[in-house]
Amino acid sequence: MTGSIFESEKIKEDFPLLEREVNGKPIVYLDSAATSQKPIEVIDRMTDYYKQINANVHRGAYHIAELATSEMEETRTKVSRFINASSEKEIVFTKNATEAINLVAYTWARTQLNEGDVILLSSLEHHSNIVPWQQLSSERNIEIRWIPITQDGQLDLSSMDELLADVKLLCVSAVSNALGTINPVKQLTDAAHQVGAICLVDACQSVPHFKTDVAELGADFLAFSGHKMCGPTGVGVLWGRLDLLEKMPPFLGGGEMILNVTSDGFTTNEVPWKFEAGTPPIAEIIGLGVAVSYLEKIGMEAIREHEQNLTSYALDLLNDRFGDDLIIHGPGAAVERSGVISFSYRDIHPHDISQVLDQYGVCVRAGHHCCKPLMALLGVNATARASLYIYNDESDIKVLADAINEVGKIFS
C-alpha cells in the first residue's frame, strides 16, 4: 500500500460508464454488489484481444494461438497469486460463481456425500449457495441444516457444537450479499474441520473488496465471479485444494477436458483443465486478468479502507437524516460489514423506492437479493440495497439521501 490518499474522483475517471447520465442526471451507480462497472483498461484489453490475437487456446501451434493461450494462462497465475493459492493448478475457470458451486456439488459432493450426511449452510446464503445443495439433498436424502442469525444479521454461533454433528460439508459466504455482514469464516472453517467436514466459501462479495487469502480463511473450496471485481461477465473462478480437485471426477464432458478419446472411452486431462470442457471464455478470462492487476494497483487494503470509511459515512448520514423512518438491516458498525447497505424506508415498497431513485440517476437494487430464506427471517419481503465500490464517494451518498427524501414526499 502506498499510503496515498484514496482518490475516488480519479478512479471514477477510469470507468467510462460513470460518465453517462440517467434521466438527465449524472449516474450514481450503487449496485456493485450485483455487478461492478468496468475500467477502460479491461474493456480495451478485451477489444484488443479480438482485434489482435483471437484464436482458440491450447490447440493451434501458430503465433496468435500461442499468444491467446499464454495470456489466458497468465491470468490463471495472476488469480492464483491474488488469492494466495498454492498453485495455479488450483484455479478452475467457470462461467460464473454459480457454476463453480455447482461444479463442487456435482463432482465432489456427489462422490463423497451419502444418506445421513449433513450439509451446514448459513442463513445468509445466496440462492446459488442454497439450491445446488437442496437439489442434492432431495436426490440423496441428505439433511440441510442452517446456522441461525442474530437480530442484527450476524451468524449466531452459540449452538455450533450441536449444529456440527454429522456435518460433512459447510457452505458459507465470506460476506453476505444482502446485508453486508462479514462472516467469521476462519472460526467456522476451524470448527468444521474439527469434525472432519470440508468447507466451501462463497467469496463473491469479499474477493472484490478485501484482501483474500484462501489459506488464512481455511477454505477447501472458494468460489467467486469476475464481473463483481471490475472484470467482465461470463467468467467465474473455482479455487479448490489441489488434492481434492485431483480426486474429483470431471464435470462437463467434451473437448479440452480429455487427454485421449477412443471409441471405447476417454481419459481425463489434468487439473484444472479436466474441469474446463469446451472452448473457455478466452476474452473474458483475459479481461479478468486485467481487472486483477487494476485492483492490485490500487491495493486491496486501500480499497477496504476506502469502503469502510464511506460505509461509515453513509450509515451516519442516513441514520441522522431519516431517524426511525429508515431501517438499515444488518450489523450496526461499518467495521463489521462491507459496503452493502440494505434498507427499508417507512413502509414504502423497495420497488417504488428504486423507481423514484432512478429518476434522480441513482441505481440501487430492490428485491429479495436472491436470499428469500433470509428475507423470511428478517420479516420482510424485500429491501432496497445500495452497494458501494471503489468509484463511489461521499457525493454519491448525498445524492442518494436527497433522492430518498423525494421518495418520502411522493408516498407521504
Added chain:
Amino acid sequence: MPGLEDLYKEIILDHYKNPRNQGELSVPPAIMEEGFNPLCGDEVKVYVLTDGDLIKDIRIDGQGCSISQASASMMAESVIDKTLEEAKNLIERFKEMMSVHESNMDSEELSEDNDENSLGDLQALKGVVKYPVRIKCATLGWNTFDQIITPGE
C-alpha cells in the same frame, strides 16, 4: 417528481394507500388463488365468490409495491357484481393495454378514450407500460384472478 407523473397518478396512489376489497373470504365457498412475482418477492392472494355467473364478492390479500397493490384494488372494484364473461372481457382488454409497446406510446399518447370500450379508471395504469419491469407488478393480481375464473389454463 419529474417524469414519474405517468406512473404514480393520484388515483393509483389513492388505491395504494386505501386499498378496496382487502381481506379474505372463507374457502369454500369462495375460491382462492395465489400469485407470485419472482422478481421482487411480491405475493397476492385473490378470493372470488361467485353466484352462478355473477361475481358476488372479491377480496385481495398479500403484499407488494404500489403498482401491484393499486392495480389489484382497482381490478377488484371493477369486476365486483360483473358476470364472469364481462370479467374475462375486462381482463383481456386490460392485458392488451399492458402490452402496448413503448414505441407506440407516442402516437397513442396516454389519452383517455371515452368510447364504449373505455377501461375507465383503469386507464390510469396505462403509464406503467413505459416502465417494462413494472408491467409484471400491474398484471400480478389480474393473472391470479384470471386463473380462478378461467380454470385449466
